[in-house]
Amino acid sequence: MDLTIGPIQGFWDADLWSAFYARLAEEPAVKRVVIGELVCSKRLPFYQDRLPEAIEQLLAGGKEVAVTSLALVTLKRERKMTADLPGLGLDVEVNDLTALAHLPDGAQFSVGPLINVYNEGTLRFLARRGAARFCLPPELPAASVERLAKAAGTIPVDVWGWGRLPLAISGRCYHARYHDRPKDQCQFVCAEDPDGLAVDTLEDQKFLAINGVQTLSAQCANMAHALDRLRHLGVSGLRLSPQSTGFFEVIGLFRDLIDGRIDAEAFSEQALPHAPGGSFCDGFIDGPSGVAWRNQIPA
Amino acid sequence: MMELVCPAGTPASLRAAVDAGAHTVYCGFADDTNARNFPGLNFSRPEMAEGIAYAHARGARVLVAINTFPRAGDEATWHRAVADASTAGADAVILADLGLIAHAAEAHPGLRLHLSVQAAAANADMINFYAATFGVKRVVLPRVLSVQEIAAINREIDVESEVFVFGGLCVMTEGRCSLSSYITGRSPNMNGVCSPASHVTYTEEDDELAARLGGYTIHRSAKSEAAPYPTLCKGCFKVGPRTGYVFEDPASLDASELLPALAKAGVCALKIEGRQRSRAYVAQVVRNFRNAVEALEAGQPMPAGMLAGLTEGQSATAGAYNKIWR
Secondary structure, eight states: OEEEEOOOOSOOOHHHHHHHHHHHHTOTTOOEEEESOSSOTTTGGGTGGGHHHHHHHHHHTTOEEEEEOOSSOOSHHHHHHHHHGGGGSSEEEESSHHHHHHSOTTOOEEEOTTSOOOSHHHHHHHHHHTEEEEEOOTTOOHHHHHHHHHHHTTSOEEEEEEEEEEEEEBSSOHHHHHTTOOGGGOTTGGGGOTTOEEEEOTTOOEEEEEETTEEEEEEEEEOGGGHHHHHHHTOOEEEEOOOSSSHHHHHHHHHHHHTTSSOHHHHHHHHGGGSGGGOEEOHHHHSSOTTOBTTBOOO | OOEEEEEOSSHHHHHHHHHTTOSEEEEOBSSTTSSOOOTTOSBOHHHHHHHHHHHHHTTOEEEEEEOSOOOTTOHHHHHHHHHHHHHTTOSEEEEOOHHHHHHHHHHOTTSOEEEOGGGOOOSHHHHHHHHHHHOOOEEEOOTTOOHHHHHHHHHHOSSEEEEEEEEOOOSBOTTSOOHHHHHHSOOHHHHSOSSOGGGEEEEEETTEEEEEETTEEEEEEETTSOOOOOOGGGSOEEETTEEEOSSOOSOEEEOGGGHHHHHHTTOOEEEEOOTTSOHHHHHHHHHHHHHHHHHHHTTOOOOTTTTTTOSTTSOEEOGGGSGGGO
């Protein structure tokens, strides 16, 4: 099982961002890193000039590096950002099909978890176009994961292993709305919540979390207890989604789990203090709903 | 004249929509191949053929929505739906899944393909990709775009564009949302349902009615008030010290006042949401919109207040068409 570190979903302070990738470059347990802006094009200018150095550090640390597309491309500058991705000379992780439209014919690319790969026909179409790696949508049940991994043949297939789940993307910015600001005058208020802002029900049930235009799960996905099954289904890697604190402890625990030094029970006990939102879910893989943890819906 | 694309959840609604002046009706088969997979709704194969014949005899078109994402291992069900729509004489199929579109383009080269809103093609590059790769003829634009952005897209694409103007409003980019399966295990993409009634409970507690979805409280309202349906992105929630409609109010879409602007933006077809609505509702909305597009075509003002009373007893919004919504 390889570990891929997904793009940072939140808006992080630039110094924190740089320190994170410098440390990630030195982290032996990580094989692959997807870097770049996934959620909001307005955030990119705050760290864009630091990207080359971070990429260089990661490559020097022996990591495979891919650069993500935006999750939703609408504006002119977003289309240009997306069109420019292949020119970086790195593997492009397509998270909006707009990026596919801009890849030169025959170029290899990766398919991220925000692309709707629900069936073999879609997977085969993308493979014919040059897809060389898939991270499947988190929503998929085990039966679909198994069939897709089989259809992928030698192409590696990853699933979401850790972190708040990317459940929805919108044209509307919920952080700006919450702070009574128009989206165009958001003053980058999402930076106050680098791992998302909790949304609870009127009865204080942990429900969701907002991250600008993105909606995340309140619970932190943790596939530790499904690891052996995922291996058996043909999954070749786990994607861990970065968080602003405790992330390197989580990486270490995953390495211990994968290498058999600890079991899933011990993993979850030791990882829980680091889980954004303070609770786990793993229900998409075998139900009854995504929020379920080990088949139980939280009370 | 702008084309009116009207919903039909049943054969009776299809006939009502055609009789009320729909240029085009869209509908789906009674299974999880379409995004309104509700109990008691949609068409059997013979009903589809009869409905299409009824519409064609009156000069109206029928589009068949096959716009969920096929389940791995079960693609044949979706392939069969496309083949059966073609056999029944559908004027086009509305598809969202990349693999299914590729299949339809290859297996049914004569069949007109429309790109569903569920495909979330939100810019000219992606739309042109679908047109060049698969010969898609029309795109239903995602509800994240302003009228200005729609106009800009239309200047850069050669295919027709269709936009939603009335009915239910998705707040999230459609086809890119798994909130419903996170809470209930059933989603628009996989099952053709959002916030399904099977997971809804209403409970009287003290003087309030709690509406819950999958055990999660979406609204609490005073017993004297009308309780909105607990669609999960339109609930009242707590964030920090504040309580409110974090994502969207329980509002529905009404862009009727924007019809002239949408026409100017190059939109060719106007879509009304509501395959789950009654035949009487469909007939009234269709009649009113038909009057509106005819007035527009004749250069006359829009009939005022034409849709009052039809917005589900809720507030209405023009959604992302007005940029400030975002």
